Amino acid sequence: MMKTLFSADGLVGLLFLFNLIVTVVGGIVACNAERLVRAVIGLVVCFVGVAGIYFFLNSPFIAMMHILIYIGAVAVAISFAIMLAAPEEKMRTGPTSPLSGPIGLISTLLLISGLVSLALKTEWTSVTKINDGSVKTIGIQLLTNHSMVFELISIVLLLAILGALVIARGGREE
């Protein structure tokens, strides 16, 4: 089945390719940039691409939550920490030792090639779906099957916020 570039499906495929490129480029900037501020911007770009990937995986709700939580909260918190903690002229962000760059690259390439060959060689089978995975289904399951985890995660978040306040506030001279 051939798909031409200028049909609706072809444009969707083109959008997906663009999404993949955005994700990979953002990730490379995030893990490789000299300055931490640029790394955070790379992280934001990468997360926009990841949200697009979630959109292609039939869950716009998770895509929206990803943008809200990661870009709206985590990336902003990281940039606040950079402004609070890292004076621009003192930042040396290169590798820790001359050996760590090659070691990191080799181990990363081994890991990626292993995971990719695992993904390519396995025969993945698909099954019939028992529901549609809509936001309504997610909400019902969150409050019935997974209600315990749902409550626990809110307690964890509350404790994390309180703990972050306590840790970051200690030692400040008034």
Add this chain to the structure above:
Amino acid sequence: MPLLTLYDQLTVYLVIAALLFGMGVYGLITRRTLIGMLIAAELLLAGASINFMAFNRFTAPDPALGQIFTLFIMAIAAAEAAIGLSIVVAFYRHLKSIETADAAHLKG
């Protein structure tokens, strides 16, 4: 043109998740600062979440389960970022540095 139907194959998502995971590991190994390592950890979590969502879309019988799990991963990641960043700020206030080499005397 098979390049335009890539979004319908599980392996593409697995490969992109593996790439993100590898970038996270690379950042964790090579970064000199604590905030850089935290950014790399966020990349790791994003790779894991993409894996969950891909299997959820293509092979799982219950397509709500993977989305719920990804939501939990996001909550844990937010908690991790909050705690980690406050530790970084406290660490900077004590040592005037955010480099991992200066954190060496924290070991027992």
